[in-house]
Amino acid sequence: MTSELRPLIQDASRPAYVRELIRQARSAKEPRYDFNAGLLKHKALIASGAPLPAWAKDSVGGITKSSMLIARIVGVAAVPIVGAMVVWGGLSGMDRKSEATQTGTVFSPSVQKLENAASDQNEIATTVTGSENATASLDTESSSNATAQARETKVHQSRRVLHHRSAEKNTERPQAVVPYAPATEPSDSPIVSNSSQAEEIAPNMQMEARGDTPGISKASAEEPAAPPDDTLLREMALLGEARRLLDRDPARALTLSRAREPKTGILSEEWDQVNLLALIKLGRIEDAREGVKRFLRLYPNSAFNERLRKEIFPLAD
Amino acid sequence: MNDVRQMDSEELFKRFAPFVARFLLRMGVRDTDLDDLLQDVFLVAHRNGGYRPGAASPATYLANIAIHATAAYRRKLKSRQRVEPNSIVIERASGHERDPLQNLLHQIDVACVKEALDTLDPKRRALFVLIEIEGESCVSVSAGLQIPLNTVYSRLRTARERFCKAARYQVRKSEQTNLSSFPECVP
Numbered sequence: 001m002t003s004e005l006r007p008l009i010q011d012a013s014r015p016a017y018v019r020e021l022i023r024q025a026r027s028a029k030e031p032r033y034d035f036n037a038g039l040l041k042h043k044a045l046i047a048s049g050a051p052l053p054a055w056a057k058d059s060v061g062g063i064t065k066s067s068m069l070i071a072r073i074v075g076v077a078a079v080p081i082v083g084a085m086v087v088w089g090g091l092s093g094m095d096r097k098s099e100a101t102q103t104g105t106v107f108s109p110s111v112q113k114l115e116n117a118a119s120d121q122n123e124i125a126t127t128v129t130g131s132e133n134a135t136a137s138l139d140t141e142s143s144s145n146a147t148a149q150a151r152e153t154k155v156h157q158s159r160r161v162l163h164h165r166s167a168e169k170n171t172e173r174p175q176a177v178v179p180y181a182p183a184t185e186p187s188d189s190p191i192v193s194n195s196s197q198a199e200e201i202a203p204n205m206q207m208e209a210r211g212d213t214p215g216i217s218k219a220s221a222e223e224p225a226a227p228p229d230d231t232l233l234r235e236m237a238l239l240g241e242a243r244r245l246l247d248r249d250p251a252r253a254l255t256l257s258r259a260r261e262p263k264t265g266i267l268s269e270e271w272d273q274v275n276l277l278a279l280i281k282l283g284r285i286e287d288a289r290e291g292v293k294r295f296l297r298l299y300p301n302s303a304f305n306e307r308l309r310k311e312i313f314p315l316a317d
Numbered sequence: 318m319n320d321v322r323q324m325d326s327e328e329l330f331k332r333f334a335p336f337v338a339r340f341l342l343r344m345g346v347r348d349t350d351l352d353d354l355l356q357d358v359f360l361v362a363h364r365n366g367g368y369r370p371g372a373a374s375p376a377t378y379l380a381n382i383a384i385h386a387t388a389a390y391r392r393k394l395k396s397r398q399r400v401e402p403n404s405i406v407i408e409r410a411s412g413h414e415r416d417p418l419q420n421l422l423h424q425i426d427v428a429c430v431k432e433a434l435d436t437l438d439p440k441r442r443a444l445f446v447l448i449e450i451e452g453e454s455c456v457s458v459s460a461g462l463q464i465p466l467n468t469v470y471s472r473l474r475t476a477r478e479r480f481c482k483a484a485r486y487q488v489r490k491s492e493q494t495n496l497s498s499f500p501e502c503v504p
Contacts, residue, residue: 008449008477017488018481021433024426025450031338033351039330041352042359046326055389056361056382 232264239267242274246281254278273304323370326363329379334359336451337379343434343446344387354390358382377453377461384443384462391439433483441476448473449480 008014009022242256257275272295279288292308299305324332334355341354361382362368368375434442443462447453448469455473459466 018484021426021430021484025430028427030335031342033338035334042330045360046363052364053357055385
């Protein structure tokens with residue numbers, strides 16, 4: 001090993017011509033390159049924000065391809081874990097929401113696809129607030145023997161009705177008003193309507209987290225609502241089944257997309273997609289055309305829109 | 318050479334651009350492509366935040382980037398094969414700074430080195446150039462290229478054997494070369 005450390009040019013055991021070649025290589029002239037011009041070009045490249053060469057994009061910042069691969073594996077493994085946490089958080093958020101609904105506090109849904117329809121969302125939020133007030137007045141008018149469960153059902157029904165009225169106003173939705181199941185929108189980041197209400201809700205949520213029962217919602221604590229996760233899971237399974245049926249039985253897929261149960265409202269965009277695709281596969285172009293226009297208005301930022309405009313909507317025209 | 322200061326890409330360019338240019342050429346990059354690759358190397362060094370002091374010297378740090386650049390360059394070169402220009406003839410036509418015969422012999426030797434280096438695979442070629450020709454230490458190369466020290470020794474030993482074998486062949490070939498093809502260089 002010691003002989004390996006000696007440079008080849010000093011290794012007397014090597015042929016002389018090898019040492020001479022190394023010596024000539026070391027004394028080779030500098031490359032014919034204008035280094036001053038190169039430095040100016042380098043500065044100009046930096047100033048212009050020139051993109052990295054393709055081969056370097058995986059190694060900038062000390063990140064090598066192997067570490068990127070490990071990160072990808074960890075990321076893939078983290079997806080189901082995070083998904084489970086989101087679902088779990090969403091469901092516990094729904095429990096909190098049902099509690100808060102009885103206290104008269106309004107939670108804003110944080111579902112991404114509802115954020116896409118921001119204008120509709122604002123309108124719905126406004127009407128929902130009104131519906132809460134209306135429900136409160138209904139509550140005062142109603143007899144005192146109405147249970148908290150009944151009040152909760154009324155609140156959610158009125159919210160859904162107003163939601164559909166606003167949708168019908170914009171889209172002339174042909175379907176009848178659907179009596180939705182109890183609200184299941186995940187509200188893992190609930191936005192409370194005002195700070196005073198937030199102060200009221202926060203202790204309740206803390207007590208709930210400890211397993212205690214807030215005094216305000218004693219009725220719901222005694223009669224906990226049915227866990228909404230079943231509804232969502234059943235709807236997700238049904239949506240998957242409807243998508244699978246699109247090719248071989250679009251009529252059945254259409255029926256499923258229009259079925260009233262189970263529907264939580266969370267997957268309404270996905271159901272509308274299935275509905276449109278089923279209509280097109282069945283050759284009901286006129287119905288599909290109206291549906292496409294309505295979909296584009298309802299979900300202007302949907303990833304499905306590009307496909308609609310390029311592939312499906314021209315057919316509808 | 319073993320300056321442990323932190324250096325940004327501009328300072329690296331000022332001090333190590335000739336080294337990187339030599340290294341790129343010895344790794345098989347053509348003169349016409351030298352500018353592009355040199356700029357790529359220092360652009361990547363800039364995006365990496367320049368050189369930070371460590372076990373690797375600035376030269377081996379830049380050589381590591383240059384090795385990646387030449388790997389991509391070779392992949393690209395496969396798709397656009399073209400005739401390799403005769404560097405000896407080009408050098409002869411570009412004027413001489415020393416005695417014509419000495420210059421020719423020097424160019425022949427350099428060409429022999431290049432031919433011998435071409436027989437090495439890129440990993441061993443890079444190690445041989447850095448350690449044997451540029452005089453970098455094995456430890457610095459190991460740190461700069463992020464490979465174990467024993468791997469450096471192993472590859473270097475193989476590279477030496479292959480280089481010596483190729484050099485012997487090239488020297489015999491050059492000895493058989495008829496210098497009459499360069500009459501003006503014959504005294």
